[in-house]
Amino acid sequence: MIEIPARRGSALRLRRGQKVRVVNTKGQQVVDTWAFSEADLTEFMSMEHSRVAMGRIIPGIGDALVTN
Structure with a gap:
């Protein structure tokens, strides 16, 4: 797992099917x-x-985030 400290940033590449938490x-x-x-x-x-796809403002566990 990659831990990113507060007020910092990072980038990573995911392949199809991989997940980020x-x-x-x-x-x-x-x-x-x-x-x-x-x-x-x-x-x-x-x-x-x-x-719009989720029908709510805050995503929950297992929700899919979609692209434009």
């Missing part, structure tokens, strides 16, 4: 997460589209 260890911090398609950088994770 984001754990907020400091309580009330905001976690900014960005994801892009390696094949087409104009395709990116869209919280606007994900919220």
Whole structure:
């Protein structure tokens, strides 16, 4: 597992089918997460589209995040 300290950033590459787990260890911090398609950088994770697909604002365990 990669641990990223508060107020820091990191990048990693995932292959199809791989998963990432984001754990907020400091309580009330905001976690900014960005994801892009390696094949087409104009395709990116869209919280606007994900919220519509999920039917709620906050994702839960096992929810899929979708792209634009």
